Amino acid sequence: MSSRFWTQGGGSDSEDEESEYGDGDIDNKAGDNANDAPSNPYLETNVTDSDESDGGKRVVRSAKDKRFDELSATVHQMKNAMNINDWVSLQECFDKINKQLEKVMRITESVKVPNLYIKALVMLEDFLGQALANKDAKKKMSSSNAKALNSMKQKLKKNNKQYEELINKERENPQPSEDEKSAEEESDDETASEVGSDIVPSGSDDDEDEVIDDEDDQTEEGWQKQMSKKDKLMDKQFMKDPSEISWDVVNKKFKEVVAARGRKGTGRFEQVEQLTFLTKVAKTPAQKLEIFFSVVSAQFDVNPGLNGHMPINVWKKCVQNMQVILDILVQYPNITVDDMVEPDENESQKGADYDGTIRVWGNLVAFLERIDTEFFKSLQCIDPHTREYIERLRDEPMFLVLAQNVQEYLERVQDFKAAAKVALRRVELIYYKPQEVYDAMRKLAEQTGEDGEGQEPKPEETRSPSACIAVPEIVPRKPTFSESSRTMMDILVSLIYKYGDERTKARAMLCDIYHHALLDEFSTSRDLLLMSHLQDNIQHMDISTQILYNRAMAQLGLCAFRLGLITEGHSCLSELYSGGRVKELLAQGVSQSRYHEKTPEQERLERRRQMPYHMHINPELLEAVHLICAMLLEVPNMAANTFDAKRRLISKTFRRLLEISERQTFTGPPENVRDHVMAATRALVKGDFQKAFDVINSLDVWKLLKNRANVLEMLKAKIKEEALRTYLFTFSSSYKTLSLEQVAMMFDLSEAQTHSIVSKMMINEELLASWDQPTRCIVFHDVAHSRLQTLAFQLTEKLAILAESNERATEARIGGGGLDLPQKRRDNQDFAAGGGNRWQDNNLSFSQRQGGGSGRTGYNSGGRQYGQAAGSGYSRDRTGQSRGTGQNTRYQDVAYAGSGRTGYQTAARGSQDSSSRMVNLHRGLRA
């Protein structure tokens, strides 16, 4: 009833308000004008409770006014309730007023609570205090009333906490006349809230205090009012009188904008704009720097999600800002950037001529890394087959120059650790580029650099010529690249090795290995890999490093293949292919597992790890190389061991594929890489090297190779050789003698080559034959072993294993080296087997060095030494082929127990180990 009445009455009120409001708007500059506003006649009548305004003419009121009316009506109601001490209705009113308040705040988009409300709160509190103090009255109260009183007490307490400060303020300077005050408050509210709404659109309740804090400074308020309308207005304001802007003003504004960061409804772009503007009016270089840091971090904020990337134009701006930061830093060497200590509030007040060091909060490396990450992410997200991707790639030099500048700066300030981190970022952008790509990038950088200097006259400088701090471009905007990518890598990597932490070093090492492999320097990169012992502890590293490791291994394998080192190539690649998840291991695509449904979370994680397209190692080439290596090793091996019960597999993957292809009833013409290699294998098994080569040659992945002709030539030679070996293994029993000439002709090899291949086989006792020099014939000795003999050999082998494990057990018992040491050492060898058979001797010597003082029995170390000596000679063949075939060899192995056994065991365990490593990674991927 009454509320209705009051809304009606509100008509004139709103009218008045409006007019008053207009006044306020006009003489805003005076700021305090509102306080002197004539007391509203309506409001006076308001208290007298008269109907006189009822007849006032109706005006279309804005929703805002309506709300205010409601609010004041409720306040009045409360007053009435207080008069009759009716706590129940008071409680109802309180709830209502709170609800109304919310509405008011929403409509006015204000951050400040209307003073009317605060007033009411104060009033309520006082009344409550009285009521509580008056115990007799309390006792007399009806039960419902008392109950309401108690609940009111609690509610009020809770509610008032939010507005404590305002209430205190209100209490401190109570106005003589309540009505007048309320009027004035109201008007003040309006303006204040208006101001707030422009600067910080609709903050949540809790944040209000902060803003209000800012506002209690009167001058400040005036300034804010100037700023209140639009950013444009702000600009104008600053443009008009730059000299009037003081450090304080800028600082205040800066603080305020920063405080708004991350709040709901804060426009991210606007914030960036505001801050950018502030950089132009900054008073001291330190302040400018400080604001720039905020700009950069605000720019990082522009894209909130983890999956999306930063808009490219923002990214570019961000890079530019970083450059300016560096400019400032270089220009004013007394400014230091630090993120460890919270700097003094007014540190940035110190001018450019300040003597001591000025500390500014910020972390260049973190920013740089973030920029790099964003770049990487954008490449991940953009479809690689579009023009956009290429455009994006062109931005790389931009980042490189920034990284270079940051690194130089850091080196100058002796922060080598950070410099190493930056260097790593640079390395990671360079390592996968072959010289050609590198040259192209260099050219591009030079070009854009030239263009850029012409058309980039520092836009911010032109826009506000009166900028307080002019920062000349000091740091170069054009990247300098050394002539070859290798020298560049060397410089960066050596810096990292010197100063980097463990992870940085490991990553740099992997990049280094990758790059060496890219440049066909197999031995260098292999030595790096072995010396760094990365193989040992890669499982314990983070996933992205593991991916890098996998990439490096893949590249190493390709490199070995290009150089004709088939065994090495195979051992590098076989690990990758053993699990059938190459894509996942190289982060070049997400593999769909049939059995294991991934959670969206996992999938997102995995997606975030993907390599951008331009960094991919061509999977077809990789597969072709892996399968061809496997073929070249496995085909003669199969031919040699046809009748062996327990055949030794060199490549399980290859065997499986071969089985599948053999099971087919009809083999069509080869389509994919796998088919090609299988077709080649079938030809090679028959000794038809020409066909095998033709099939492989027809693969179109070869065009990806740099020196295609050489590689194919090498491949042809290898195929011939293996075809010859396969032929001899398969058909030697059908021959009594075979003339050298004939063999050479059959396989299109020179006689010298043929001679050397056959001799090698004889030496390795794979081929039981001898040369008849005068007739130039191979004379085959038909020494087929009986089954019993074969079995006897097997038995001896088993016995040898048993004996060794016995020995180890005894050793543990008598405490030779303890159980752990041999264990560790064996692990070491496992890696050697996993990494490459040829390297075994290498690692053996490692392990020997390690275990020098272990007190291992002489017998064993003797064996090891033998392994080393023999291994260096023809270890590849021994471990590769002869082992399974010639029983004599095996016998020999047993005789030289130590070496033979280790070789065998490592070979056996190598595969296990590798798989476990992959599994580890896999787990990590899943996790």
Place this chain on the structure above:
Amino acid sequence: MAANTMARSFLQVAATEEAAPPLRVVQIEGLVILKIIKHCKEFSPNLVTGQLLGLDVGSVLEVTNCFPFPQARVVEEDEEIEAEGANYQLEMMRCLREVNVDNNTVGWYQSTLMGAYQTDEVIQTFLNYQENIKRCVCIIYDPLKSNQGVLALKALKLSDSFMELYRSNNFTGEKLREKNLSWVDIFEEIPIKVSNSALISAFMTELEADTPVTQCDCDRLQLSTSPFLERNVEFLIECMDDLSADQQKFQYYYRNLSRQQAQQQAWLQKRRTENMARKAAGEEPLPEEDPSNPIFKPLPEPSRLDSYLITNQVSNYCNQINGVAGQSFSRLYLTKALHEN
């Protein structure tokens, strides 16, 4: 009357058996041997078993009759088969008693391949028998070996000390050392004596051909020994694999054990320093044993039984190879001499 005295003597035997002399000889009727051979050979690649019946007289175990167990037919429920087997046995014994044959079980026979009889099952069956009968033997017949002209018949029993250990089922290294039991001591071979009634002996002499050479002698001269050797070596290889696996099990155990001990030491050390500190502070020291701590839970030691049995088999194979090789050599020399002549 005679039967009466017989019965009394049985009773007496039963009464005095408390201090029975150890089993010295297994005396087998020719009939039993023939029956066993027939049964085993007929099913040759398959392994068969049968029941031995007879009498236990002093240190001599007389085996007077036997009957084969039926082959377990196609896959049926295990329990069913068992029940059927038991029924068959009872039925068979009842029938035999009716025709006045000794129906006292004294053990069982089984065929084997290349002497691979040292298995866990044999030991278990033996113990099962042992529960009911004080003295029992297992007769093992190897039809393959018999092809080489020897009667490959063996009577075995488990040694007492082994049985004791097996019952308590702890084949840890310590216990074995305590008992001084090595792998040789699991099985005891008992000499077999073939006895025939005078009548049969006379009949056999009557039947004997004029030529002194029998089929057996011809078999013995057979020169191709390699299949037999091959089989042996194959089995040996298998054994080696088993042994290696066993070895690995032990290694694993010891590794774990040493790790656990290290942990225990570390824990104890910690506890001691803690106690020192407590003592210094005048508090009650904490106990040095903490049974609830998982590191004090003893690790189960793997049983040595398997490796013992494997070792037994290995030695068996080796003996066979030795024997065959030795004979082969003499045969080769013989033929060489013959050729020279």
